[in-house]
Amino acid sequence: MGVTAPQGFRAAGVSAGLKSSGAADVAVVVNDGPSDAAAAVFTGNRVQAAPVRWTRQVLGAPSGRLLAVLLNSGAANACTGPEGYADTVASAERLAADLGCAPQQVAVCSTGLIGERLPMDKLLPGIDSAAAALAAGAAAGRQAAAAIMTTDTRAKTVVVQADGFVVGGMAKGAGMLAPGLATMLVVLTTDAVAEPSELDTALRAATAVTFDRLDSDGAMSTNDTVLLLASGASGTRPAPAVLAAALRRACADLAAQLLADAEGATKEIAIEVIGAADENDATQVGRAVARNNLVKTAFFGEDPNWGRILAAVGTTDAAFGPDLLDVAINGVWVCRGGQAAADRAGVDLTGRQVHVVIDLHAGVDTVTIHTNDLSHAYVHENSAYST
Amino acid sequence: MGVTAPQGFRAAGVSAGLKSSGAADVAVVVNDGPSDAAAAVFTGNRVQAAPVRWTRQVLGAPSGRLLAVLLNSGAANACTGPEGYADTVASAERLAADLGCAPQQVAVCSTGLIGERLPMDKLLPGIDSAAAALAAGAAAGRQAAAAIMTTDTRAKTVVVQADGFVVGGMAKGAGMLAPGLATMLVVLTTDAVAEPSELDTALRAATAVTFDRLDSDGAMSTNDTVLLLASGASGTRPAPAVLAAALRRACADLAAQLLADAEGATKEIAIEVIGAADENDATQVGRAVARNNLVKTAFFGEDPNWGRILAAVGTTDAAFGPDLLDVAINGVWVCRGGQAAADRAGVDLTGRQVHVVIDLHAGVDTVTIHTNDLSHAYVHENSAYST
Incomplete structure (x- = not known):
C-alpha cells in the first residue's frame, strides 16, 4: 500500500532510536526505475530546514531526477546552522553509499522539534538498517508511512488506480496545516512514464487545489515537502490531464486524512x-x-x-x-x-x-x-x- | 475619575435592562464646553455596525464637533440592516431631545452580540434615566466606565495631568483586540483648547503607537471606536506636541489595562x-x-x-x-x-x-x-x- 503500490518502488520503515518511545522513525523510499524523474513542492516559509535546502539544491529546478528519499521523524533539523546542514549531507551520503548511487540522487525530509541537532550516532546506523530492510509490497509501504508519524494518530497512505498506471503516496501531518503545506511531509510515487517537467506541472496543479487549501491553524512550517517520483515501470505514458487528475485524487485523499487527524480538532x-x-x-x-x-x-x-x-x-x-x-x-x-x-x-x-x-x-x-x-x-x- | 476628570464634562451610567444580569448598560458623556471640538478613530473592518456608520457621518470628517456620546453594552447593533441603523438614529434623537441639542451632535457607540436588534423599549427609557443622572465628579465617571463593560472583569479609566490641562478617559475591551482597535470602545476627554483638526492629528498619532499595537487574538471588530472630546474649559491651549504626548500617555495606559484584562489570558x-x-x-x-x-x-x-x-x-x-x-x-x-x-x-x-x-x-x-x-x-x- 501507499508508496509501494506502483511498480518499481521499494520502501522501509525502521526504528533508529530518534524517538524516545522506540517507535519507527526512519523511512526510505527507493525508485528502481527504469525512470528516475521527480518533482517537488516546498514550504513557502523563508526559514527553511536543512533537508529542505538540500533537497531543493539536488533537485536543481522544481523538477529533476531522484533515486531515493530518506525521511526521519523525531527531529526537524531546522535552525541548526551549518552543522545541521552538514548532518543532512552526511545522511544523504550514507544512504547513497548503501544504495550505490550519488548523494545528489537522494532527497531528505525531516520532521520534529525545531532547533535541535540530529543524533547522528543513532541516525546513521538507522539508515543502514532501513536500506537493508527495503522491500516491495504493501507491508513495506505501510512501515514507511508509520515511520514518519509525529503527533499523527494514524499512518496516512493512498492508492489511486488509473488507466494503465498507479499513483501511491504517504503523508505525515497533524495540525499546523497552512498554506504552503505546513509541517507536512508527502511522498507520492507513480509508475507512469513522464518527464520531470510534466511531473512538475501536474504536481503543482494538484497541490494548489488540495494541500494549499488546508488551513488548520494558520501556522506554516520550516520543513514542508511534497515529493513525486515516477518510475515509468508501467510503460504507460498518460496524457497530461490524465496524470494531473490521478495526482489530484491522491492529494485530495491525503489532504482529507491530514485534516481529519488535526491536533485536538472536534470539527x-x-x-x-x-x-x-x-x-x-x-x-x-x-x-x-x-x-x-x-x-x-x-x-x-x-x-x-x-x-x-x-x-x-x-x-x-x-x-x-x-x-x-x-x-x-x-x-x-x-x-x-x-x-x-x-x-x-x-x-x-x-x-x-x-x-x-x-x-x-x-x-x-x-x-x-x-x-x-x-x-x-x-x-x-x-x-x-x-x- | 476618567471622563469627568477634565473640566467641562458630565457623565452617567445606568441600567436599562439590556443586560440580563441587571448591571449598568447605558452610559452618556456630555461636553459642557465652551468648545465642542471632537475627533474619532474607527474600526478598519469593512463590516461596520450601525453606530459606527452614524458617528462617522455626523462627525463629517475624521474630526468635527460633538456635544455628547451615548454608549450601550448588551448589543452591538451590527449586521442589523436598515432597521438597526434606524434604531441608532432614534437613540441619538432621544438623547438629543433630553439634552436640548441636535441629534447630529450625538455620537453613538454599541457593544455586545452581533446580529441582534437593540431592545428599543428598554434602551429609550434608559437614555432618559442616564440624561437625568448626568453629573460632574469622579463617581459619575466611574459609573459611565462600568456601564460599557461586557466580558471586562474591571472598569478601565485614566487621568493624565498635563501642564494646565487634563486628559481623562474610559475604555471597554477584553480580548478580540487587534489592529484597528477591535471590540474596543474608548472615550477620551480633555479640557485643553484645540481645534478639531489638531485633535485629529494628536489622536491618530496616539492610537497608532498604542491601541494599534495590541494584537490579542488577530480578530477585528465591527464596532471599535475611539472618541476624543475637548471642552476647552481649562483655557489652556497646549502646543501640538504637548497635547499629543498627554493623549499618548492616556492611550498607553488604557491599552495596558485592556491587555491585562484580555479574555482568558495568563501571560x-x-x-x-x-x-x-x-x-x-x-x-x-x-x-x-x-x-x-x-x-x-x-x-x-x-x-x-x-x-x-x-x-x-x-x-x-x-x-x-x-x-x-x-x-x-x-x-x-x-x-x-x-x-x-x-x-x-x-x-x-x-x-x-x-x-x-x-x-x-x-x-x-x-x-x-x-x-x-x-x-x-x-x-x-x-x-x-x-x-
Missing part, C-alpha cells in the same frame, strides 16, 4: 466562498474566516455565530458589499443581505462536519478552504508538546 | 522587534509572531519555544536573513544567528510578563507589539459566550 469545517469576483478574493475570504480564532472557538462551542464570520470577512479587501453578504451554516441561511435571516436555532452543529457557505455576490468564482475548530485539546497538545 | 507578551529595515517590517514581524497560535500556546505552556518564533518570522516578507536572526526570551538569548544559543532551560516563564526580543539585523527600526497567550480559558470564554 472539520469546509468554508465554501461563492460569488467571488475572482479566485484570489475567494481564497482570501476563506482563509480569513478559517484563521479567525473567534470563529473557530464558536464552532467548538457548536454556536452558529454568523456575526463572527461577517466580522472576519470584513477584515479582507475582497470585492463585496457588506449589505449583500449571505451566510449558510450546515444548510441554513442564517444571514441574508448582511443581517439575520433564518433562525440560528435551526442549525445542527452536533456532528463533526461543518459546511459554511459565504456568498459575496460579487462574481462567479468559488473556492473551498478546509480548517478545524479551536478546542481545549488543541491548546493542550500545543502547550504541552514541543514542536 | 502578557511584549514582542519587541529590533534591527528592522523600517517600521513596516518591524510591525509585520511583530504581528506575525503575536498572531501565531503555536507561539501563543507555547507561552501558555511556559515553553521558551524559539523555533516556533522563527517559523512565524519566516512567514513574513520583511527584510532579514534566516541565518542572522537572534531571539531573546525574558533576557536569555536562546537563538543567535538562526540557531540555538543559550540554554532554553535558563528562561524563566513562570511570571505573567513575557518579553520577546527579535533582532532582524536588517536596519535600525523597532516596534513592540503586545499580545497574550492562548489558554484553555480563552477557548472556554469564546466557545461558551456569544459575541
Whole structure:
C-alpha cells in the first residue's frame, strides 16, 4: 500500500532510536526505475530546514531526477546552522553509499522539534538498517508511512488506480496545516512514464487545489515537502490531464486524512466562498474566516455565530458589499443581505462536519478552504508538546 | 475619575435592562464646553455596525464637533440592516431631545452580540434615566466606565495631568483586540483648547503607537471606536506636541489595562522587534509572531519555544536573513544567528510578563507589539459566550 503500490518502488520503515518511545522513525523510499524523474513542492516559509535546502539544491529546478528519499521523524533539523546542514549531507551520503548511487540522487525530509541537532550516532546506523530492510509490497509501504508519524494518530497512505498506471503516496501531518503545506511531509510515487517537467506541472496543479487549501491553524512550517517520483515501470505514458487528475485524487485523499487527524480538532469545517469576483478574493475570504480564532472557538462551542464570520470577512479587501453578504451554516441561511435571516436555532452543529457557505455576490468564482475548530485539546497538545 | 476628570464634562451610567444580569448598560458623556471640538478613530473592518456608520457621518470628517456620546453594552447593533441603523438614529434623537441639542451632535457607540436588534423599549427609557443622572465628579465617571463593560472583569479609566490641562478617559475591551482597535470602545476627554483638526492629528498619532499595537487574538471588530472630546474649559491651549504626548500617555495606559484584562489570558507578551529595515517590517514581524497560535500556546505552556518564533518570522516578507536572526526570551538569548544559543532551560516563564526580543539585523527600526497567550480559558470564554 501507499508508496509501494506502483511498480518499481521499494520502501522501509525502521526504528533508529530518534524517538524516545522506540517507535519507527526512519523511512526510505527507493525508485528502481527504469525512470528516475521527480518533482517537488516546498514550504513557502523563508526559514527553511536543512533537508529542505538540500533537497531543493539536488533537485536543481522544481523538477529533476531522484533515486531515493530518506525521511526521519523525531527531529526537524531546522535552525541548526551549518552543522545541521552538514548532518543532512552526511545522511544523504550514507544512504547513497548503501544504495550505490550519488548523494545528489537522494532527497531528505525531516520532521520534529525545531532547533535541535540530529543524533547522528543513532541516525546513521538507522539508515543502514532501513536500506537493508527495503522491500516491495504493501507491508513495506505501510512501515514507511508509520515511520514518519509525529503527533499523527494514524499512518496516512493512498492508492489511486488509473488507466494503465498507479499513483501511491504517504503523508505525515497533524495540525499546523497552512498554506504552503505546513509541517507536512508527502511522498507520492507513480509508475507512469513522464518527464520531470510534466511531473512538475501536474504536481503543482494538484497541490494548489488540495494541500494549499488546508488551513488548520494558520501556522506554516520550516520543513514542508511534497515529493513525486515516477518510475515509468508501467510503460504507460498518460496524457497530461490524465496524470494531473490521478495526482489530484491522491492529494485530495491525503489532504482529507491530514485534516481529519488535526491536533485536538472536534470539527472539520469546509468554508465554501461563492460569488467571488475572482479566485484570489475567494481564497482570501476563506482563509480569513478559517484563521479567525473567534470563529473557530464558536464552532467548538457548536454556536452558529454568523456575526463572527461577517466580522472576519470584513477584515479582507475582497470585492463585496457588506449589505449583500449571505451566510449558510450546515444548510441554513442564517444571514441574508448582511443581517439575520433564518433562525440560528435551526442549525445542527452536533456532528463533526461543518459546511459554511459565504456568498459575496460579487462574481462567479468559488473556492473551498478546509480548517478545524479551536478546542481545549488543541491548546493542550500545543502547550504541552514541543514542536 | 476618567471622563469627568477634565473640566467641562458630565457623565452617567445606568441600567436599562439590556443586560440580563441587571448591571449598568447605558452610559452618556456630555461636553459642557465652551468648545465642542471632537475627533474619532474607527474600526478598519469593512463590516461596520450601525453606530459606527452614524458617528462617522455626523462627525463629517475624521474630526468635527460633538456635544455628547451615548454608549450601550448588551448589543452591538451590527449586521442589523436598515432597521438597526434606524434604531441608532432614534437613540441619538432621544438623547438629543433630553439634552436640548441636535441629534447630529450625538455620537453613538454599541457593544455586545452581533446580529441582534437593540431592545428599543428598554434602551429609550434608559437614555432618559442616564440624561437625568448626568453629573460632574469622579463617581459619575466611574459609573459611565462600568456601564460599557461586557466580558471586562474591571472598569478601565485614566487621568493624565498635563501642564494646565487634563486628559481623562474610559475604555471597554477584553480580548478580540487587534489592529484597528477591535471590540474596543474608548472615550477620551480633555479640557485643553484645540481645534478639531489638531485633535485629529494628536489622536491618530496616539492610537497608532498604542491601541494599534495590541494584537490579542488577530480578530477585528465591527464596532471599535475611539472618541476624543475637548471642552476647552481649562483655557489652556497646549502646543501640538504637548497635547499629543498627554493623549499618548492616556492611550498607553488604557491599552495596558485592556491587555491585562484580555479574555482568558495568563501571560502578557511584549514582542519587541529590533534591527528592522523600517517600521513596516518591524510591525509585520511583530504581528506575525503575536498572531501565531503555536507561539501563543507555547507561552501558555511556559515553553521558551524559539523555533516556533522563527517559523512565524519566516512567514513574513520583511527584510532579514534566516541565518542572522537572534531571539531573546525574558533576557536569555536562546537563538543567535538562526540557531540555538543559550540554554532554553535558563528562561524563566513562570511570571505573567513575557518579553520577546527579535533582532532582524536588517536596519535600525523597532516596534513592540503586545499580545497574550492562548489558554484553555480563552477557548472556554469564546466557545461558551456569544459575541
